[in-house]
Amino acid sequence: MSNSSFVHLRSDSLEARGAVGRRSLKAGLLGAAALLAFGSVISVAPIGAARAEAPVSQPNAPAIGPASFADLVAKVKGAVVAIKVKSLEAGGGEGGEMPEISPDDPLYYFFKRFGEVPGGHQQKRIMMSQGSGFIISADGYVVTNNHVVEHGSEVEVSLDNGKSLPAKVIGTDKRTDLALLKISDGANLPYTEWSSSAPRVGDWVIAVGNPFGLGGTVTAGIVSARGRDIGAGPYDDFLQIDAPVNRGNSGGPLFDSHGGVIGVNTAIYSPSGGSVGIGFAIPTEVAKDVIVALKEKGAVSRGWMGVQIQPVTPEIAESLGLKSTKGALVAQPAKGGPAESAGLKAGDVVVAVDGERIETPRELSRKIAADGPGKTVAITYIRGGSEKDVKLKLGTLPNEKEARADVEGERGGLFGGLGLEVAPLSQVRPGAGEGLFVTNVDPDGAAAQKGLRRGDVILEANGQAVGDRGDLSAAIDAARKEGRRSVLLRVKSAEGTRFLALPVASS
Numbered sequence: 001m002s003n004s005s006f007v008h009l010r011s012d013s014l015e016a017r018g019a020v021g022r023r024s025l026k027a028g029l030l031g032a033a034a035l036l037a038f039g040s041v042i043s044v045a046p047i048g049a050a051r052a053e054a055p056v057s058q059p060n061a062p063a064i065g066p067a068s069f070a071d072l073v074a075k076v077k078g079a080v081v082a083i084k085v086k087s088l089e090a091g092g093g094e095g096g097e098m099p100e101i102s103p104d105d106p107l108y109y110f111f112k113r114f115g116e117v118p119g120g121h122q123q124k125r126i127m128m129s130q131g132s133g134f135i136i137s138a139d140g141y142v143v144t145n146n147h148v149v150e151h152g153s154e155v156e157v158s159l160d161n162g163k164s165l166p167a168k169v170i171g172t173d174k175r176t177d178l179a180l181l182k183i184s185d186g187a188n189l190p191y192t193e194w195s196s197s198a199p200r201v202g203d204w205v206i207a208v209g210n211p212f213g214l215g216g217t218v219t220a221g222i223v224s225a226r227g228r229d230i231g232a233g234p235y236d237d238f239l240q241i242d243a244p245v246n247r248g249n250s251g252g253p254l255f256d257s258h259g260g261v262i263g264v265n266t267a268i269y270s271p272s273g274g275s276v277g278i279g280f281a282i283p284t285e286v287a288k289d290v291i292v293a294l295k296e297k298g299a300v301s302r303g304w305m306g307v308q309i310q311p312v313t314p315e316i317a318e319s320l321g322l323k324s325t326k327g328a329l330v331a332q333p334a335k336g337g338p339a340e341s342a343g344l345k346a347g348d349v350v351v352a353v354d355g356e357r358i359e360t361p362r363e364l365s366r367k368i369a370a371d372g373p374g375k376t377v378a379i380t381y382i383r384g385g386s387e388k389d390v391k392l393k394l395g396t397l398p399n400e401k402e403a404r405a406d407v408e409g410e411r412g413g414l415f416g417g418l419g420l421e422v423a424p425l426s427q428v429r430p431g432a433g434e435g436l437f438v439t440n441v442d443p444d445g446a447a448a449q450k451g452l453r454r455g456d457v458i459l460e461a462n463g464q465a466v467g468d469r470g471d472l473s474a475a476i477d478a479a480r481k482e483g484r485r486s487v488l489l490r491v492k493s494a495e496g497t498r499f500l501a502l503p504v505a506s507s
Contacts, residue, residue: 081210134251144264170182221277
């Protein structure tokens, strides 16, 4: 992959011991990429090229956009705020704690001089970061991104008129990267409202925010795409825009041509850290419900089915004898969870919820989350080539994932042609259960190309538990005899349990 990345749009600075530096930003929202935003100027011109002798403007030529956004900006700008966040962090860098140094050690006075004695009290560094937000009620409720305020000890909001007011965090939601603030003693403040209509690709949009601390900055563009998944989480449904946004634009509003908020600016795709006209905003239809929940409860409660799920690839569909790749494959039901209690098993493919067809794991996640805890839903799934139905009562989505597997092993035998070495898990880690521990993977082999890594544990092959190399060999031989191109493995790794189809060469 290239060096392109998604970057948080929060702007950070460091003030400690008279030194000022930039704080590194996590790619929290986003998988292999990072979150940023940058500005540019959009010129409005007639469509088509004119000859040198032709008039500069032609009355009958269609215009690309409005002659000016000034009236719209005047209408909405007062509701947009700059957010300044202060946080305290222990000094000593990011390399972890150092061993404690005795006062008798000559180095003790060296470290003490700079306020950071290893193992002792360390001087706190003041971290300052900036972002954007917008007021949604006259009494001072403010919407912004979670990553803008999540580590803050003090939050201050600067209004468009230059007045600064303290604010408190009412609630945050990491999964959608949204947060709700309340301005202290807020009254009769200018505010904006959510748009009542969804934008179309090609619609004009206006972004207003606080890039690089330059509050009240306005940029314009269009909606480039809808429903973007940028790897931020299971509920990704971003608007893609080309209105330039920059560091510090995080949490700022994206307006439609009528002045309604259609999104919350969150990220950009950037090869170099600068804007290339690909930005992302959380759409109003997602943000609005989350903000209501944060205001009422301070948190968001989502429905939980209790399964690890993954897409159905063509190879997996062929291995399971499925006619389609639509649906969500159950890789592992959570122990004691709603799905396990209802009888769902690893290898089942969920294809509908309450009669509504499900085509991808993401659709299933969104549907279950939106249904909420306590609701009883009808699940349609495929097992053994037949559709079955079961009802289950949804639980509450836990805040954290289950503990990760952590096993170490020894080298085992090599399966020729697959680039895979395994050993019985019972030998590698007595008492850890049955399975085959992957001790080595050829980086150029078929196993590595399909995602197998050293330390993974193969639990099943073609639906049968495997406890030694013979079990895996038998499953591979059976797949070859049946004319299948791959053997379906259920694998446990640090990220969870999943299925993968490992291609097998013909004998």
